[in-house]
Amino acid sequence: MGERGSGATPTGDTATLRRTRWWTAGGNAAARSSWKRGRVPAALAVLTAVLLAFHRLVPNFPGHLGSLLESFLPWYGLVIVVLFGLALLRRSVLALVALLLPVAAWTYLFGGLLLSGAQAGAHDLSVVQHNVSDENTDPAGTARALAEAEPDLIALEELVPAALPVYERTLARYPYHAVVGTVGLWSKHSLTDVRQLDIKPAGITEPWNRGLRAVVHTPHTPHREIAVYVVHLPSVRVRASGLASSWRDESAGLLGKAVAADKADTVILLGDFNGTVDDRGLTPLTSQLNVPSRGLAFSFPATFPLARIDQVMARSARVGQIRTLPPTASDHLPVVARIALG
Numbered sequence: 321m322g323e324r325g326s327g328a329t330p331t332g333d334t335a336t337l338r339r340t341r342w343w344t345a346g347g348n349a350a351a352r353s354s355w356k357r358g359r360v361p362a363a364l365a366v367l368t369a370v371l372l373a374f375h376r377l378v379p380n381f382p383g384h385l386g387s388l389l390e391s392f393l394p395w396y397g398l399v400i401v402v403l404f405g406l407a408l409l410r411r412s413v414l415a416l417v418a419l420l421l422p423v424a425a426w427t428y429l430f431g432g433l434l435l436s437g438a439q440a441g442a443h444d445l446s447v448v449q450h451n452v453s454d455e456n457t458d459p460a461g462t463a464r465a466l467a468e469a470e471p472d473l474i475a476l477e478e479l480v481p482a483a484l485p486v487y488e489r490t491l492a493r494y495p496y497h498a499v500v501g502t503v504g505l506w507s508k509h510s511l512t513d514v515r516q517l518d519i520k521p522a523g524i525t526e527p528w529n530r531g532l533r534a535v536v537h538t539p540h541t542p543h544r545e546i547a548v549y550v551v552h553l554p555s556v557r558v559r560a561s562g563l564a565s566s567w568r569d570e571s572a573g574l575l576g577k578a579v580a581a582d583k584a585d586t587v588i589l590l591g592d593f594n595g596t597v598d599d600r601g602l603t604p605l606t607s608q609l610n611v612p613s614r615g616l617a618f619s620f621p622a623t624f625p626l627a628r629i630d631q632v633m634a635r636s637a638r639v640g641q642i643r644t645l646p647p648t649a650s651d652h653l654p655v656v657a658r659i660a661l662g
Contacts, residue, residue: 358412361403368399369421372429376600383562390598391563391627394430394616396422429598433616443640443658444540447473449630451552451592452483453650454502459483462648463490469645469656473536474506475590477552501529503550503591510537517578519551521570531575535584543637543661547584551575551591568594569601576604579635586661587635592652596627609633612642612657619644619653632657 371378375393380386400422407415448471452462456478463486466474474494479487479502487504491497494506498514505511517531530552535545553575554567572593579587589609595602597611611633618625625644630652632639638660645654 355412355414358407358410358415361406361410361412361415362418365400365403365407365415365418365422368396368403369425372396372422372425375598380600383559384565384601385562387565387569387595387599387601388558388563390600391596393596393598394426395626397426397430400426430616433612433614435614442660444543444661445473445538445588445659446471446656447475447588447590447632447659448645448654448656449475449590449592449632450645450648450654451477451630451650451652452479452487452648453652454478454480455651456483456649458649459486460490462650463487465645465648466654467491467493469654471656472508472538473548473588473590475548475550476504476506477530477550477592478502479504498532498534500532503530503532503552505532505534505548505550505590507534507536507548509539511535512537517549517551517575519553519571519574519578521554521567521574523567523570524554533578533582536588538661540661543586545584546586546588546637546661547582549575549579549587549589549591551589551593553591553593553595556594565595565601572602573604576608579605580608585636588637588659589631589633591631592629593631594629596629597631597633605633609635610637610639612639614640615642617642617644617655619655620651622647622651622653625653628655630655632659634659637661 375390378386378389404419448466448469450466456462491506494508496511497506498511500516511534514534516529517533519531520528532550534548536548538544538546553571556563556565556568593602597606617628619628619630632642640658640660642655642657645656647653
């Protein structure tokens with residue numbers, strides 16, 4: 321008798337082939353689905369990459385939104401972590417591939433700061449920068465903590481008349497110091513040509529002295545005379561309308577002009593800038609001065625540091641590693657940096 325075509329029982333090989341085709345089709349469908357899922361996390365990943373790579377293109381008006389974004393730019397790393405979790409949760413290959421873009425952008429901008437290679441690098445000077453707070457209840461303890469780091473230079477802001485004698489007594493191991501208004505500089509090396517620096521915005525009418533310039537005489541040839549600036553730029557406020565930073569930006573512009581006009585070969589700039597080095601409001605300074613090459617060193621607020629607004633910059637010198645010191649009685653953390661001259 322002949323075989324019945326449609327009613328024949330499948331042989332073992334035929335059944336195996338059918339199962340293989342079914343699993344292959346199912347696997348392809350799953351693969352295609354993984355590329356279709358997670359479109360929202362993928363889109364957010366691309367947006368994050370664009371904001372990181374092209375943050376300068378974000379308009380600053382209204383409300384200085386560009387500056388506000390740039391003030392917290394390193395924290396976009398947390399956004400990447402969250403998106404990575406969502407991509408895994410959705411089992412989305414599309415989102416995981418898209419995340420490569422913000423990872424690359426963040427690594428380019430901040431990856432080098434996490435390296436520790438400069439920690440053991442050669443340096444000529446170490447400096448401490450600290451806003452000691454005008455409400456500091458333990459100025460003596462604060463001064464001792466700063467001196468324990470044994471820096472060559474100590475820059476202080478928010479010095480009030482009542483606390484100034486305490487700082488002078490406690491930092492007596494530093495034989496040279498200068499104070500102008502509410503900012504001061506203590507040095508192991510001699511100081512000359514100390515003068516007030518006018519960086520007061522036009523809109524401030526009350527007495528306001530927050531800048532000094534001095535020449536520090538070091539034993540380092542050929543950089544024996546270094547112009548050192550200590551400044552405290554105006555505060556900024558985050559409001560519902562955005563970032564209120566107009567006075568800070570104006571003061572940074574005045575400071576940038578003063579530094580550009582300074583005839584000294586080597587310049588070191590220390591202070592509370594009330595802004596990060598990524599903030600476009602500080603472009604008059606960051607465009608002509610070197611910033612730290614290692615370390616994030618978030619310094620404010622001391623209870624939960626979100627940004628480094630205490631800065632060390634230099635011209636004709638390299639600012640290597642920057643790090644924070646343990647908390648004092650201030651609302652800022654002190655930062656210490658190593659500087660290689662030349």
